[in-house]
Amino acid sequence: MFSQLEMPPADPILGLSVKFKADTNPDKIDLGPGIYKDEAGKTPVLACVKAAETFRVENEDTKVYLGSTGSALFNDKITSLILGADHKIIAENRIRTLSTPGGTGALRIAGEFINRSKPGATIWVSNPTWANHQGVFTASGLKVENYPYYDYENKCLDFDAMVEALKQVSADDAVLFHACCHNPSGMDLNQEQWKVVAELARDIGFTPVIDIAYQGFGNGLDEDAAGLRVVANVVDQMIICSSCSKNFGLYRERIGACSVIGSSAAQADILGAVMATVVRVTYSMPPAHGAAIVETILSSEELTQQWHGELQVMRDRISGMRQLLVEKLAENGVTEDFSFITRQNGMFSFLGITPEQIARLQDEFSIYIVGSSRINVAGVAPANVDYLTQSIAKVLK
Numbered sequence: 001m002f003s004q005l006e007m008p009p010a011d012p013i014l015g016l017s018v019k020f021k022a023d024t025n026p027d028k029i030d031l032g033p034g035i036y037k038d039e040a041g042k043t044p045v046l047a048c049v050k051a052a053e054t055f056r057v058e059n060e061d062t063k064v065y066l067g068s069t070g071s072a073l074f075n076d077k078i079t080s081l082i083l084g085a086d087h088k089i090i091a092e093n094r095i096r097t098l099s100t101p102g103g104t105g106a107l108r109i110a111g112e113f114i115n116r117s118k119p120g121a122t123i124w125v126s127n128p129t130w131a132n133h134q135g136v137f138t139a140s141g142l143k144v145e146n147y148p149y150y151d152y153e154n155k156c157l158d159f160d161a162m163v164e165a166l167k168q169v170s171a172d173d174a175v176l177f178h179a180c181c182h183n184p185s186g187m188d189l190n191q192e193q194w195k196v197v198a199e200l201a202r203d204i205g206f207t208p209v210i211d212i213a214y215q216g217f218g219n220g221l222d223e224d225a226a227g228l229r230v231v232a233n234v235v236d237q238m239i240i241c242s243s244c245s246k247n248f249g250l251y252r253e254r255i256g257a258c259s260v261i262g263s264s265a266a267q268a269d270i271l272g273a274v275m276a277t278v279v280r281v282t283y284s285m286p287p288a289h290g291a292a293i294v295e296t297i298l299s300s301e302e303l304t305q306q307w308h309g310e311l312q313v314m315r316d317r318i319s320g321m322r323q324l325l326v327e328k329l330a331e332n333g334v335t336e337d338f339s340f341i342t343r344q345n346g347m348f349s350f351l352g353i354t355p356e357q358i359a360r361l362q363d364e365f366s367i368y369i370v371g372s373s374r375i376n377v378a379g380v381a382p383a384n385v386d387y388l389t390q391s392i393a394k395v396l397k
Contacts, residue, residue: 013131013370020368028366029384031375034183034347036217036246036314039381046249048306052296056289066288068279069272070099070257074291077298078257082212082225082242089232093265096272098279099286102254103213103243104136109258110209110239111140112278114174123174123209124166126150128372130183130211133176147175150185155340155352157187163196171205174239177231180224181214181346184374188218188345194227198234208235213243216311217318218345221247236263244294246347247311255290314378318347321380328389334396347378357395365391 016032035043069075075097079090089095100106114121123142125133126149137144147169148161169175177197182188189197201208210228218224231238240259245251260275262268279286297303326338341349351373361367367388369375380388 011131016368016370019362023366023368025366027384027387028368029379029388030368031379032368032370034246034376035251036249036318036347036378037376037381039317039383041379041381043249043251046307046310048297048303048310049249049293051303051306052293052300055296056292060292063288065285066099066291068098068276068285070286071288071291071295073299074099074255074295075257077295078242078244079259081215081221081298082240082259083229083232084222084225087229087232089261094263094268095259095261096268096275097257097259098272098275099291100256100258100279101283101286102245103211103241103256104132105254105283105286106241106243106256106258107133107136107211108140109275109278109282110241111137111142112282113239113258113260113275114207114209115141116274116278118172121172121174122170123176124169124206125176126162126178126182128184129176129178133211137176142174149182150187150350152350152352155350157189157193159189159193163200166197166200166206167204169204169206174207174209175201176209176211177227179210179212179215179228180218181348183213183346184348184350184370184372186341186344186346186349186377189227191226191230194230195234197227198231201231201238202234202236208238210238210240212240214246214346215242216247217315217347220315221308221311224345232261235261237261244290248294248297248307250290250293253290253293254287255294318378321377321385322349324382324385325377325380325389328385329392332389332393334389334393336396341377347376348374349377350374351392353392353396360395361391364395367391 013032020030037043079097100109121142122145123137124145124147127146134144147165148158151158180188208231215224238261243256260271262271297307322342326341329338353373358369
């Protein structure tokens with residue numbers, strides 16, 4: 001049965017991490033994986049998370065299954081976090097949310113749900129997009145197409161080309177958008193552009209699928225969800241895939257959510273029930289621990305405020321590193337304009353350097369960057385920024 005199998009190609013980001021770990025250079029820098037790091041290069045457990053875990057250990061009284069939809073309290077809290085507690089969709093009872101194993105699990109359930117609704121449907125994703133989007137949706141049975149998004153030459157959003165492409169999308173198609181902190185470009189839509197997208201979705205009839213994996217890492221919790229809410233105000237149906245990996249630091253707990261919005265409460269009941277059957281034959285029941293942590297934090301005013309403060313620290317650090325990186329590049333004699341880095345949001349940015357320069361950074365200076373030149377800005381710190389920018393300056397000469 002297995003004799004015809006061949007070794008699959010290595011994941012470019014995971015493979016980079018393996019090389020980094022094996023590198024003995026004490027000055028090595030890993031800018032590949034999309035994981036938040038503090039100034040010491042660590043990914044800490046948030047204090048609010050530790051407090052919530054202590055509460056869970058002391059109060060948990062069963063390990064029984066949660067059911068296919070997961071924790072009802074978690075689902076309610078995440079719905080309010082994404083849409084805002086007073087959004088009309090919540091008041092109209094038009095949204096159904098279920099817990100998933102991380103943001104990737106949410107995307108896979110969304111893909112399977114779309115395929116259940118229209119077998120072999122097409123989903124459009126931005127060019128570029130997160131590397132795993134293509135694989136997740138293809139594995140769900142969907143056809144994946146691309147729409148223009150990032151202007152590599154001018155290092156900005158190619159919105160006009162994006163709009164022209166979306167005008168050609170079919171009413172039976174789905175279109176994936178990044179709510180904020182676009183991975184991998186860091187370039188986000190502004191509110192006026194979101195309005196254009198929302199009106200296109202309404203007029204054409206395609207289904208928006210919003211991936212919100214970094215809420216709170218851009219400009220703030222509400223600010224980062226503002227575009228998503230613009231779309232929700234305009235269309236009758238949409239899907240939202242969210243993750244608690246980054247903003248709660250719960251990477252290994254694998255907790256996210258998939259939400260579906262219907263045109264009415266009655267339709268939302270049908271959509272939610274169908275999505276639950278997709279879960280039942282995929283992983284049956286979601287894990288409980290991560291959801292319990294999040295719902296405990298969001299149910300406590302004290303822990304919520306503590307979380308807001310810790311999230312602010314992470315957000316400010318990333319923003320500060322963007323500014324410092326640009327300043328240090330200039331100090332080290334780099335004449336190219338890297339100011340675009342300060343106009344982006346979240347952890348990611350394309351440096352826009354060549355594959356040869358990326359290879360030199362790795363081979364000569366032990367600086368590990370994805371082949372597209374995408375960097376994780378959270379991997380930059382005051383302790384390594386001089387070495388990093390000096391090395392970049394050398395390969396740019």
